[in-house]
Amino acid sequence: GAGVSQTPSNKVTEKGKYVELRCDPISGHTALYWYRQSLGQGPEFLIYFQGTGAADDSGLPNDRFFAVRPEGSVSTLKIQRTERGDSAVYLCASRRDGNSPLHFGNGTRLTVT
Amino acid sequence: DAKTTQPPSMDCAEGRAANLPCNHSTISGNEYVYWYRQIHSQGPQYIIHGLKNNETNEMASLIITEDRKSSTLILPHATLRDTAVYYCIVRVSGGSNYKLTFGKGTLLTVNP
Numbered sequence: 001g002a003g004v005s006q007t008p009s010n011k012v013t014e015k016g017k018y019v020e021l022r023c024d025p026i027s028g029h030t031a032l033y034w035y036r037q038s039l040g041q042g043p044e045f046l047i048y049f050q051g052t053g054a055a056d057d058s059g060l061p062n063d064r065f066f067a068v069r070p071e072g073s074v075s076t077l078k079i080q081r082t083e084r085g086d087s088a089v090y091l092c093a094s095r096r097d098g099n100s101p102l103h104f105g106n107g108t109r110l111t112v113t
Numbered sequence: 114d115a116k117t118t119q120p121p122s123m124d125c126a127e128g129r130a131a132n133l134p135c136n137h138s139t140i141s142g143n144e145y146v147y148w149y150r151q152i153h154s155q156g157p158q159y160i161i162h163g164l165k166n167n168e169t170n171e172m173a174s175l176i177i178t179e180d181r182k183s184s185t186l187i188l189p190h191a192t193l194r195d196t197a198v199y200y201c202i203v204r205v206s207g208g209s210n211y212k213l214t215f216g217k218g219t220l221l222t223v224n225p
Contacts, residue, residue: 004156031211033212035215040217041217042198042200042215042216042217042218043157043215044215045212045213045214045215048211048212056212091156091157093156093157095211099145099162099211101147101159101162102149102157102159102213103159104156104157104158105156106154106155106156107156
């Protein structure tokens with residue numbers, strides 16, 4: 001079946017601009033996660049949703065980062081006033097329920113110039 | 114969640130077993146051990162998880178020591194496509210908050 005889909009796969013933006021990154025989870029998965037991965041590092045947790053609500057947003061680095069999941073399916077990660085340090089691969093994952101494992105997409109590579 | 118320690122890199126010959134170690138000496142009784150791997154330019158892929166018994170699936174085997182302070186992921190017949198970064202993660206089972214904290218993992222290189 002279809003996996004987690006992330007669009008765009010690559011995004012180049014100028015410093016100070018606003019960007020939106022989209023995640024389509026696996027159908028029926030109730031939990032959705034955003035991670036960020038810098039070169040040579042493991043994925044870093046940002047936020048996770050259970051249904052429409054953010055169950056844990058403790059990983060968001062500052063108030064320039066915001067994520068929504070209005071209908072409990074697709075999610076959008078929004079970054080305002082982008083900085084060069086925001087350059088990374090942004091990964092989305094979804095999970096069905098209980099102890100079921102996370103399924104990751106292939107990420108959006110964000111480059112801030 | 115308990116911290117894990119993994120070697121930064123390992124090599125394995127194609128067709129041989131790859132044994133990837135993980136130390137989690139501060140693990141609690143209700144924390145599971147999860148293994149994921151990440152092939153270059155892809156998202157992490159779930160491999161296997163366990164609590165205290167050894168586990169096996171079509172991808173790998175997971176051996177957890179009796180005191181649960183360490184574990185080993187075994188790929189029985191490594192292929193070139195198994196070259197990836199392997200992450201060992203521990204997390205609490207159940208509860209309302211389920212998130213995985215990744216370390217730097219082990220880069221496994223399978224050589225022809």
